Amino acid sequence: MAGGWSRFALRFSEYYDSILPESIWTPPRLRNREWMFIPWGGAPPDRHRAFPDKKSLHSYLRSRAPHSCFHSTAYYQDPSELKMAEKGWLGADLIFDLDGDHLPGVTDNDFPAMIEVIQGQAWRLWNEFLEPEFGFKEKHAQFTFSGHRGFHIHVRDPNLLHLDSNARREIVNYIRGEGIDIQSTILDNSGWGRRALQGIDSTLEKLSRISSGVSGKGALINELHGILSTRANSPQVNLKSTSRASIEELADLAANQDKVSRLKSDPSLSVFGPKCTPIFWELVKGDSSVVIGTAGETDEVVTVDTKRVIRWVGSLHGKSGLRVTELPLERLDPDSSNKFDPLTEAVAFRGGTVKVRVLAEEVTAEISDERVEPMLGDEIEVQESMAMFLCLKGWAEICK
Structure with a gap:
């Protein structure tokens, strides 16, 4: 603050x-x-x-x-x-x-x-x-x-x-x-089975975008790395690697349509090898679950x-x-x-306007239909509710 x-x-x-x-x-x-x-x-x-x-x-x-x-x-x-x-x-x-x-x-x-x-x-x-x-x-x-x-x-x-x-x-x-054998649940008509099927397609789509080098590749890798890092905190998860390089390696393997077809025909197969197959299934779980605070x-x-x-x-x-x-x-x-x-x-609060000096870089805020995307050091006049939000978050200070 x-x-x-x-x-x-x-x-x-x-x-x-x-x-x-x-x-x-x-x-x-x-x-x-x-x-x-x-x-x-x-x-x-x-x-x-x-x-x-x-x-x-x-x-x-x-x-x-x-x-x-x-x-x-x-x-x-x-x-x-x-x-x-x-x-x-x-x-x-x-x-x-x-x-x-x-x-x-x-x-x-x-x-x-x-x-x-x-x-x-x-x-x-x-x-x-x-x-x-x-x-x-x-x-x-x-x-x-x-x-x-x-x-x-x-x-x-x-x-x-x-x-x-x-x-x-x-x-x-x-x-x-955690503790769910996700490859087995795919064969069931269970909640996790249905989520896993959707998670496979979603994860493969993200890996395809990474391997093709599309714009935003870095952000996708960061997202998947965040999922792996979060899941690796569980004692029930045993991954040989959670690195960004491993995600790129998996993405290259998943670009092989023969491997993807074999995976979908028999989820028990380690089509991406002993290192990358567990990474793939943890990404599927991460895509299908909810992150509880x-x-x-x-x-x-x-x-x-x-x-x-x-x-x-x-x-x-x-x-x-x-x-x-x-x-x-x-x-x-x-x-x-x-x-x-x-x-x-x-x-x-819906008071008047307040002038603030921005202390943070690359932030976006929206309060009561007022949207700001200021640069570090900008002095901007905003509604009181926006000024309060920015200052209490430590993103700005009141101009003297």
Whole structure:
């Protein structure tokens, strides 16, 4: 975050002053939730808070106007206890965090493009995995824009609240395709079998473009390298190489139509050799799965952590100025005529214009239909919501 944050802290304060206590959304069983708040200016988080009702929460927000607000995904007997072991864990929501920062080949430097990709991933997670394959019901789910780079799916089915970390990890592993013999599933009429068939064609098409040397070859190699690097972090994945050179080697092998025909006739064959065949199948899995966000401080998948905190719906995100916003499932669909547009609908401030100096290179931002693609050092006059976004991301500073 660039300097001048006090200006935006004041606007956050005005936002929390403007909302009525009764209009605040609170998670189910509010009294059993732990809350955490991040203050402005780099002070330590204020943790182990608990609130009996909306009024007391609202009072805290008005007095502190924090940079960011979180509540526990877990339910506790005594959420205000300082030691986790003494809180008395009662269960936890099942959370799926999709963050554009974790997508191979995607960068938030082109923010609107990243949001479009991650929204599609969130829809796909629900539409291809959670509902059809796990049987999760829409009535137990809440869908939210995180306020920054992604979307959250909260599942509050009473039958799932007591799942331990190992059970939650099995769900994540299945979605990632870990432990799945993908060559065998192609012969089944299963979810992964159908995804694998599509993934084969998609992966072969990308490899063909790399081997033919088309424009954008480097970006494609980076995308596939990102997939391999992500998948190689799993202890169940054993690849001899994840290098860009290996991807180019695979692309050259995949240009041989005889090998491709043999692969499609019998997926069990190692048509690309002992080194490149495993790389190919991990790329197919990566193309067919969904990248679920990780918790940076522990590198533990958010879904697996039964004592995690998640951003509170209705709060402002201190790294963007956008509001954490709930949306109905049908509006998550990126192909819907009425799809959710977070870069317009999650905007909380609509003031005048502000002049900012750009501190970042090659960035693209779009807020409330205002789009900027500035160069490093540019001084531009933008709407307040855009200025807040650029400055809180550290991409710009207010001109003195």
